[in-house]
Amino acid sequence: MIKRLDITEDAKKVIQELATKHGDLMFYQAGGCCEGTQPQCFEKGGYFPRMNDAMIGLAESYEFWIDRDLFEYWQYSHFTLDVLDGFGPGGFSLETPLGKTFKVHYRLFSDDELKNLEPVKRSE
Incomplete structure (x- = not known):
C-alpha cells in the first residue's frame, strides 16, 4: 500500500519534542480561514474533526x-x-512557541500509485 503521508526528519524531531512536552498529539489541516491551509498541531482532543473529514x-x-x-x-x-x-x-x-511552523509539500501520485493507495479514515 502506498502511504499518503510522509514526514521529514526535521518534522519528526519537532513532533517528538512536542509529544514530550504535551503528550499525545493530533494534526489538522483546514481548508481556509484564519490559518489558511497550514497544518496545525494540537494536543490530542484539542480539535474535533468535522463529519466526513479525512484522516490520511x-x-x-x-x-x-x-x-x-x-x-x-x-x-x-x-x-x-x-x-x-x-x-x-x-x-x-x-x-x-518554538519559533517553528509546520508546512506540507505536495506532489501528485503516479497512475500506478493511485491504484494502491492506503485507505483514508472518515470522521463520523
Whole structure:
C-alpha cells in the first residue's frame, strides 16, 4: 500500500519534542480561514474533526486529519509534513512557541500509485 503521508526528519524531531512536552498529539489541516491551509498541531482532543473529514495517515503515530473539502481537492496528492523556522499565520499550533511552523509539500501520485493507495479514515 502506498502511504499518503510522509514526514521529514526535521518534522519528526519537532513532533517528538512536542509529544514530550504535551503528550499525545493530533494534526489538522483546514481548508481556509484564519490559518489558511497550514497544518496545525494540537494536543490530542484539542480539535474535533468535522463529519466526513479525512484522516490520511499518521505523523509519528499521531493522526493527521484533513478538512473534508480540502481532501476532495488534494485526494490525488501525496503529503510530506515538514517544519520551517519562523512563525506561520495565527499561532494556534503547538510548535509556534518554538519559533517553528509546520508546512506540507505536495506532489501528485503516479497512475500506478493511485491504484494502491492506503485507505483514508472518515470522521463520523
